Amino acid sequence: MIQVEQHGSVTVIRMARAVLGRPLYWTAAYWLDGLLIDAGPRCTADELVRVLDKVPVQQIAITHGHEDHIGGLGALVKRFPAVRVYAARPTLPFIENPELLGMQRYRRIIWGKPTPFTGAHSLDEVEDVIHTSQFALRVIETPGHSRDHVSYFEPTFRWLFCGDAFIGGRDVAWAPEFDMFAIVSSLRTMATLRPERLFPGSGTVRRTPLPELLGKITDLIQLAEKVRKLDAAGHSTAEIVTMLFGGEPGIHRWTFGHFSAANLVEACRAYNDLTAPAPGADQGARRSGAWHDDLPDPPPRRSTDPGDLRR
Numbered sequence: 001m002i003q004v005e006q007h008g009s010v011t012v013i014r015m016a017r018a019v020l021g022r023p024l025y026w027t028a029a030y031w032l033d034g035l036l037i038d039a040g041p042r043c044t045a046d047e048l049v050r051v052l053d054k055v056p057v058q059q060i061a062i063t064h065g066h067e068d069h070i071g072g073l074g075a076l077v078k079r080f081p082a083v084r085v086y087a088a089r090p091t092l093p094f095i096e097n098p099e100l101l102g103m104q105r106y107r108r109i110i111w112g113k114p115t116p117f118t119g120a121h122s123l124d125e126v127e128d129v130i131h132t133s134q135f136a137l138r139v140i141e142t143p144g145h146s147r148d149h150v151s152y153f154e155p156t157f158r159w160l161f162c163g164d165a166f167i168g169g170r171d172v173a174w175a176p177e178f179d180m181f182a183i184v185s186s187l188r189t190m191a192t193l194r195p196e197r198l199f200p201g202s203g204t205v206r207r208t209p210l211p212e213l214l215g216k217i218t219d220l221i222q223l224a225e226k227v228r229k230l231d232a233a234g235h236s237t238a239e240i241v242t243m244l245f246g247g248e249p250g251i252h253r254w255t256f257g258h259f260s261a262a263n264l265v266e267a268c269r270a271y272n273d274l275t276a277p278a279p280g281a282d283q284g285a286r287r288s289g290a291w292h293d294d295l296p297d298p299p300p301r302r303s304t305d306p307g308d309l310r311r
Helices: 042-051 073-079 089-096 105-111 180-192 210-232 237-245 250-254 261-275 288-292
Strands: 002-007 010-015 027-032 035-037 059-061 084-087 129-131 136-141 150-154 159-163 197-200
Touching: 002 042, 010 042, 010 197, 027 197, 042 073, 042 105, 084 089, 136 180, 180 210, 180 261, 210 237, 210 261, 237 261
Parallel strands: 035 059, 059 084, 159 197
Antiparallel strands: 002 010, 010 027, 027 035, 129 136, 136 150, 150 159
């Protein structure tokens, strides 16, 4: 299943495996001026090629090495043999050998297993700037969702293509490899860019993204603070999951525990360990405001798009 939308010069291509006509999980690629950002999953690769058949695809830039972002590379390179594929140096091993992803069964079912591809180039070769005839996109390091994650920022129009560095909605379950300290730091980096359009991995484009970026930072820090207080009161992980989330969400079942609220609680603990003040330090530094010293406060209310996975 594929949906195509136009946002000015940017073509948004949302892809998902469909069951009984319903998408299981949306992921997106973005085309502008001969550049494709991300390649989608293998399960929709042939459809993606058909969508792109009448436009030039001269370059492909990858945000990170997960199967829903690199799985279409094999089909795309076959259709566009002269295309140059760029990725961060830590992403290249996953493109060359997808076995390194350690994909659980549910990931193979939803997205399919990528085929190996050995022709990708490091972003170092272009000095972390992807040039097209009309645009220049700067590479921004945005780890946390994965260690190799990067985003692409077009400074003239302030477009930010952020892959999965930003996922909308309330966080209720994380994978064990997610790093909260890195995610919060990356969200801060993205917020300081003051983007006017945010193009995330879900394909749900944000036209005024700063409030949601700031709100996500606040939400995560406040969640970590709640976990810290419950830990101090002696509650177990299971008790905290029940108190904060009402138990494990549905994604815990269909990912066979890979995504869980318990993982999110553990991520909060790791964040708290890293941000705990030294003995005698000002306790006020723990407040979320310390993270926003150079940014405006988020509004008290902000929209949450239902197109994003709640996790």
